[in-house]
Amino acid sequence: MKFSTIILVALVRLAVAMPAYDSLVGLSEREINEFVGRNGVAPIPNPPGPLPAYDNGLKLVNDPAHPFMTQQPNELRGPCPALNTLANHGYLPRSGVARPDQIVTAVMEGLNLGNDFAKFLTYQAFLMNGNPLTNLMSIGMKTNMTGQDPPKPALVGGLSQHGTFEGDTSMSRIDAFFGDGAAFNQTRFNDFLAFASKFGVNGTYDINAASEFRFERLQDSIATNPQLVFTSPRILSAYSEAVFPLVYFVDGRLNNRQLTQDAATSFFFDQRMPADFHRQPAPVSFEVIEPLTGKLFSDHPFVPGVNQGVNNYIEMPNTPAVSDFCGIYEDIALRVVPGQYPKPTGQLRDALMKNLGFLFGAVVFQHNCTQVFPYGK
Numbered sequence: 442m443k444f445s446t447i448i449l450v451a452l453v454r455l456a457v458a459m460p461a462y463d464s465l466v467g468l469s470e471r472e473i474n475e476f477v478g479r480n481g482v483a484p485i486p487n488p489p490g491p492l493p494a495y496d497n498g499l500k501l502v503n504d505p506a507h508p509f510m511t512q513q514p515n516e517l518r519g520p521c522p523a524l525n526t527l528a529n530h531g532y533l534p535r536s537g538v539a540r541p542d543q544i545v546t547a548v549m550e551g552l553n554l555g556n557d558f559a560k561f562l563t564y565q566a567f568l569m570n571g572n573p574l575t576n577l578m579s580i581g582m583k584t585n586m587t588g589q590d591p592p593k594p595a596l597v598g599g600l601s602q603h604g605t606f607e608g609d610t611s612m613s614r615i616d617a618f619f620g621d622g623a624a625f626n627q628t629r630f631n632d633f634l635a636f637a638s639k640f641g642v643n644g645t646y647d648i649n650a651a652s653e654f655r656f657e658r659l660q661d662s663i664a665t666n667p668q669l670v671f672t673s674p675r676i677l678s679a680y681s682e683a684v685f686p687l688v689y690f691v692d693g694r695l696n697n698r699q700l701t702q703d704a705a706t707s708f709f710f711d712q713r714m715p716a717d718f719h720r721q722p723a724p725v726s727f728e729v730i731e732p733l734t735g736k737l738f739s740d741h742p743f744v745p746g747v748n749q750g751v752n753n754y755i756e757m758p759n760t761p762a763v764s765d766f767c768g769i770y771e772d773i774a775l776r777v778v779p780g781q782y783p784k785p786t787g788q789l790r791d792a793l794m795k796n797l798g799f800l801f802g803a804v805v806f807q808h809n810c811t812q813v814f815p816y817g818k
């Protein structure tokens with residue numbers, strides 16, 4: 442065999458050995474150009490605006506137009522009980538693959554999230570877990586239904602991708618070190634209910650139950666998970682998500698920030714709105730959520746950090762604190778996103794910059810953050 446043939450054979454073997462989405466150096470870039478040439482880049486609609494005033498109030502949302510249907514085998518669900526529930530009711534595509542604008546609309550209509558807050562959560566997740574070229578994201582695991590991937594190190598892993606938005610110390614999921622960090626875990630959720638029984642008014646999951654449970658979740662992971670990571674941006678979602686259930690999962694007619702264990706079980710376990718469920722009576726955004734997460738933090742302050750072995754929590758005081766909202770926005774835009782897209786070019790860069798602009802649009806008004814530009818202006 443001539444030397445060049447040997448190399449060729451070796452390359453072919455290597456290519457066969459690798460999964461389809463892996464690639465030899467340079468190939469992804471070519472594939473991506475071919476893909477863009479064939480299909481173009483998906484149009485990126487602007488984020489939806491707020492619900493109109495005549496339709497942003499109390500409303501029956503478990504209605505005949507949005508019937509609950511159990512998930513089919515080819516449909517994807519993931520770590521977020523709210524998005525899973527919205528997909529099971531058809532507020533999101535039941536496939537579990539959605540455009541960011543569809544997610545913004547779904548959480549506004551189904552649960553009455555304020556527009557800025559809906560955009561903040563959605564575009565943050567999309568930049569870490571979605572496909573910027575096809576404008577699609579899985580609310581569960583990685584799937585080829587989001588189309589051809591951009592070059593690595595982009596992950597396009599869907600919401601279940603550990604170490605992006607999905608992270609440690611969840612309330613109803615186990616840490617990824619121990620198994621599937623996106624799947625509901627009954628043992629975990631039993632603790633959620635136990636804390637409601639012990640600390641909440643009338644056995645509900647209220648602000649005090651949330652506060653004690655959030656603290657316990659961190660202490661437990663410090664003591665058991667040798668690879669615990671509890672830094673920006675995960676710290677913010679962990680604290681917000683502890684508060685969300687006692688706001689958005691409580692029927693808007695009562696709206697007392699006390700989630701009954703039956704209603705909690707309906708959302709978390711059945712991924713289904715309770716019968717006759719009404720959403721919040723007005724859009725709920727940062728101004729409601731942040732004082733509540735602030736109380737959780739002041740009850741039990743912590744410093745961001747990582748475990749290097751169990752019970753060996755290394756504090757990282759120089760990373761943004763959970764209260765440093767604009768610092769976390771900058772961390773996402775300048776560190777996390779470029780970690781997956783170090784040097785994007787062409788239409789990929791355009792798409793990323795557009796989505797980064799949408800993320801900034803969500804944080805400018807209520808927080809007055811200064812816009813940052815990882816890829817130039």
Ligand code: HEM
Pocket residue numbers: 520521522523524544545548552554559562563566600601606607608609610611612613614678682683685686689690
């Ligand atoms: C708007 C877009 C949203 C996105 C992209 C999103 C994404 C996610 C992700 C990735 C997680 C997993 C984090 C983890 O525990 O590791 C999560 C958890 C969670 N989400 Fe969402 N979410 C959204 C909206 C909402 C809304 C509106 C609610 C309202 C109740 C909500 C409630 C929760 C809760 C309670 C958890 C924690 C689950 C647990 O700790 O076991 N999410 N979400």
Ligand SMILES: *[C@@H]1O[C@H](CO)[C@@H](O)[C@H](O)[C@H]1NC(C)=O
Pocket residue numbers: 585586
């Ligand atoms: C995704 O992969 C499955 C299984 O390999 C294949 O049958 C299907 O055609 C693929 N779909 C897309 C959209 O590429």
Ligand SMILES: *[C@@H]1O[C@H](CO)[C@@H](O)[C@H](O)[C@H]1NC(C)=O
Pocket residue numbers: 615620621626627628629
């Ligand atoms: C659920 O979590 C418990 C406690 O961490 C663990 O023992 C159990 O194996 C988990 N179940 C699954 C299906 O992973």
Ligand SMILES: *[C@@H]1O[C@H](CO)[C@@H](O)[C@H](O)[C@H]1NC(C)=O
Pocket residue numbers: 642643
């Ligand atoms: C507890 O529940 C009972 C019965 O529903 C109600 O009358 C009472 O006001 C509740 N207590 C508080 C503190 O909300």
Ligand SMILES: *[C@@H]1O[C@H](CO)[C@@H](O)[C@H](O)[C@H]1NC(C)=O
Pocket residue numbers: 809
């Ligand atoms: C917002 O930030 C700018 C620039 O840092 C500052 O000049 C302005 O006073 C701030 N506005 C509010 C409302 O905080």
